[in-house]
Amino acid sequence: MCTSICYTSTDHYFGRNLDYEIDYGQKVIIVPRNYVFNYRDMPAQKSHYAFIGVSVVNDNYPLLCDAINEKGLGIAGLNFQGPGYYFPQIKGKKNIASFELIPYLLSNCESTAEVKEILADASISNVSFSSNYPAADLHWILSDKTGKSIVVESTKSGLHVYDNPVNVLTNNPEFPSQLTKLSDYVDVTPSNPKNTLVPNVDVNIYSRGLGTHHLPGGMDSSSRFVKAAFVLSHAPKGKDEVENVTNYFHILHSVEQAKGLDEVENNRYEYTMYTDCMNLDKGILYFTTYDNNRINAVDMYKENLDAEDLICYDLFKKQDINYIS
Amino acid sequence: MCTSICYTSTDHYFGRNLDYEIDYGQKVIIVPRNYVFNYRDMPAQKSHYAFIGVSVVNDNYPLLCDAINEKGLGIAGLNFQGPGYYFPQIKGKKNIASFELIPYLLSNCESTAEVKEILADASISNVSFSSNYPAADLHWILSDKTGKSIVVESTKSGLHVYDNPVNVLTNNPEFPSQLTKLSDYVDVTPSNPKNTLVPNVDVNIYSRGLGTHHLPGGMDSSSRFVKAAFVLSHAPKGKDEVENVTNYFHILHSVEQAKGLDEVENNRYEYTMYTDCMNLDKGILYFTTYDNNRINAVDMYKENLDAEDLICYDLFKKQDINYIS
Amino acid sequence: MCTSICYTSTDHYFGRNLDYEIDYGQKVIIVPRNYVFNYRDMPAQKSHYAFIGVSVVNDNYPLLCDAINEKGLGIAGLNFQGPGYYFPQIKGKKNIASFELIPYLLSNCESTAEVKEILADASISNVSFSSNYPAADLHWILSDKTGKSIVVESTKSGLHVYDNPVNVLTNNPEFPSQLTKLSDYVDVTPSNPKNTLVPNVDVNIYSRGLGTHHLPGGMDSSSRFVKAAFVLSHAPKGKDEVENVTNYFHILHSVEQAKGLDEVENNRYEYTMYTDCMNLDKGILYFTTYDNNRINAVDMYKENLDAEDLICYDLFKKQDINYIS
């Protein structure tokens, strides 16, 4: 499935691991201010904030996985199959199709506070983009320049917006249960553990790092949630952009899914297809992919953000090895 | 501490994560065939197999962390403080100082089988390289083109050579205990788990990957040993060199230590300083470092292997980002 | 806190561990059919089903911990501090004070199906028994002669009635989250585990019972829930009453809290004060206490169930050792 974080140093860095078994040909895209959005149940929007992110592009429409806008609001959609539920269009509500949620919020909001307002009378509708693209069950993490995050979940009991104090999201179960899970690992520590098991016995602490022994290392969403929360919470702050970006990728790579570990059907394995890192303050998107360890970067401000057409870059590239000799 | 693996696809790939808190200025080095080794308790050696690896270089002497020779034998030394013990020089034994073990074996052996023979009458002596470089407590993993590995440990009970069926080594406790530890996690699986807990109850398998939920995710040597063994064992085989190298780095990066997680003393943290991958068949050393995600490569056969002087390349480099726009 | 189960063999056995740090002087009591209940917001009830259980008795009123009635319905109240929430009296609802819930349901219901009906228009009100006995935050497990159980929880979002397919209840978090937790341990098995960790390696299964290695053994409510569900699910059926009762006590004693393990405040420890086992079919209550391993038994049908006054027996007794020589 996926893991998303918001890491704060001098700037704020938002993004995710996309874990899946099928490559949908995602691209890095920039949606400039005058690209027109025709919504299913809301008026068309001819101008809006520009944004940059990772997206499938179909019929010139951006089916976004994750993106940030020029105001520093970031959103990522993560698999939420099971608890996730979308509603038929409801009269009197702002009906946002699930695939419209990212572009709609990035087009119109500067912050998670504005998102909360705009979602107060909204419902996520079960309208598909097309019969080829049925609505995927998702929930969303949103972060902004305050360094704080929220989670949006649409379940049978309605649309929920939760504050997210750990700045991490993975997948199931529902977000409050994920938070509760942290309690089971609350004593994990970077420090050497104290002996409270058998206090009067001299226990041989045979390894460094034993304070982290109970940290889960699985591919499942709970394991990734707990581990990413720990790694993010203890990550150092870099002294410049490159060091921050470096730290960020180490956090997400610590919950990366290598190939072969998560069999979703016979001989088909989910793995971390890409990892991106978007600087909410500077509008730069950095990424690595499974097949290319080198960090690539796209700066949205290097493009004409007043354009009308989507701007696309290849995401999936060959391993770019530097042969020294 | 460290993690070392040997990954077999069409070729064989050997190397390690070096986890530590101090940068000793390691370099990638090539030791050509005619570099002279003066041993402490054995005759000097004027010519030998060439090798490539990562090393601290002091007084023009290679204090090797890990290396492979032109015959496809690889060795890595990993921290073994606690159980590790070196002996005073013993008459009638081949006394190899701990810092000499890697160059001596790579100079003289083609395979782990030859290493076993050569160590049959050997003892690891407690002679230091210099007062500035006291003998570090280490144990060693060795692999060759058969794709099989052995572990060499010198403890108070003597010099032990163990077959290593999992092709992984981390640190403490002694190797047989590490192998035993695998039993506690033996049911971890890439597949969806079956419900044997409460067989007549319909349990909601809420996440993909729950078959790996009990995999440990800590920084300690046991956690890394179990996780690396699982990831290595289930890693796919690549169809070419680049894909194999890619797979290899994902295996070792899955047990990478990010900064901030393993506090070895007040505000000082161990982390994965570099990861290398040496093709035992082709003599190419690939590496990434904490500060540079891009893979770099050095091919020993591009140099004059009949030379007499060490050939060095920088290991620690700046993050090499590809700015697309 | 507490653990409650319903074990089915030829008969059905219901009861609990009461884990706490304060002895409230609980008694085994029989509430005969003509003992008068004066409810706070409902009409008084002069006759009803008889029941037997464990109770604090205050001012001749039974503040029941757990009990079963002559129709084979059983209820136990378990600590639910945190999520638990009681409401002010609501017009148009049947307002049942939390301390009235057990007597009211046992007085009037034959089965959990009837309980569901009766609770459809009910609310648990926050009325205390007295200023000395503030309303404890509880949730309830109910079982009947079908061998099936339900859970009743009153939280801020209202009154919830859940089917309980595992026939176990402990404490926090809310019941659906406890059920979800089972997924994390779903592969625990009484059988020898198969090696899926490193499939081509001959792993030494060094101990019997390794299929249960990941079973949690803590005092916390999640650990007890998972372990009790496993032990109950795999418990054999006895061939007679004594063997069934014996099996039952082994199930609950497997999650017993010994003294010294669960420090609730400085030097004050929660422990399993008593364990009871009520035969839903025969109206017999068996019990052990921390201080007395011997099983004691009270048969409600040995008393006059048409009486008007509570019938009490001592619960907490001295260790009753059989000195053979």
Added chain:
Amino acid sequence: MCTSICYTSTDHYFGRNLDYEIDYGQKVIIVPRNYVFNYRDMPAQKSHYAFIGVSVVNDNYPLLCDAINEKGLGIAGLNFQGPGYYFPQIKGKKNIASFELIPYLLSNCESTAEVKEILADASISNVSFSSNYPAADLHWILSDKTGKSIVVESTKSGLHVYDNPVNVLTNNPEFPSQLTKLSDYVDVTPSNPKNTLVPNVDVNIYSRGLGTHHLPGGMDSSSRFVKAAFVLSHAPKGKDEVENVTNYFHILHSVEQAKGLDEVENNRYEYTMYTDCMNLDKGILYFTTYDNNRINAVDMYKENLDAEDLICYDLFKKQDINYIS
């Protein structure tokens, strides 16, 4: 398999859970001072210390599971299949057959210090009691009135005597590895855990006892070793004999194996057949069995200890329920 402890309060209490799937008809027996022992490779012994314990009796010979002598030395033999190894008789050594070890040491030693001396030139020989009773692979825990314990293991590398600082023994792997395992759980605590996972986040500690969440609860020997060590280490001291005996049984019952949880072959399950508790100071043996929760007691000083014949009492009894009404 089995778990053995030595619990110290005002007196010292030694004994074990015997976990197995076959009832060999064990009895409580007293071996009086003048019962003659004919050893296989040592001179016969006509008088010795008296002892009391649990034993299979075959041909009037006590095949002891565990026992204590009148001097306060206790020994229990626990399954050690795998690492356990007995030797052919060795010239110049005191060759003690494995089934002779308990009677020989109890006949001749007052303390574990004396045991260490007597074993200095001993070897455990692979002589069977009879073809019907092949030598079981065992290791032994011994405790005395100092409250300290040792472990005796005979493996291929020879006879080992280890100090046992935790006063617990289960089964495999070898004792030093079991001790090392404690490190993985060293931070388990009866107290509420502190949040070091995500230090700046307010984590909801949803349950009491979360400091023990990582305690293992399996039937395997590692789980029982760690849990028993924790429970024993934190057990309170009683104020009199009955309270001490009560505490003792709660410690061992916390690692009891209920039926159905440990399948040793198809539909055959190991379980805790009996639990005994021997007061090293007073010579009283207390016991419970799977089928009888009531504690029974035999005081060796109530018998004529100068007799020549074994004195036997039934161990396996029916459930002894106290029917109050």
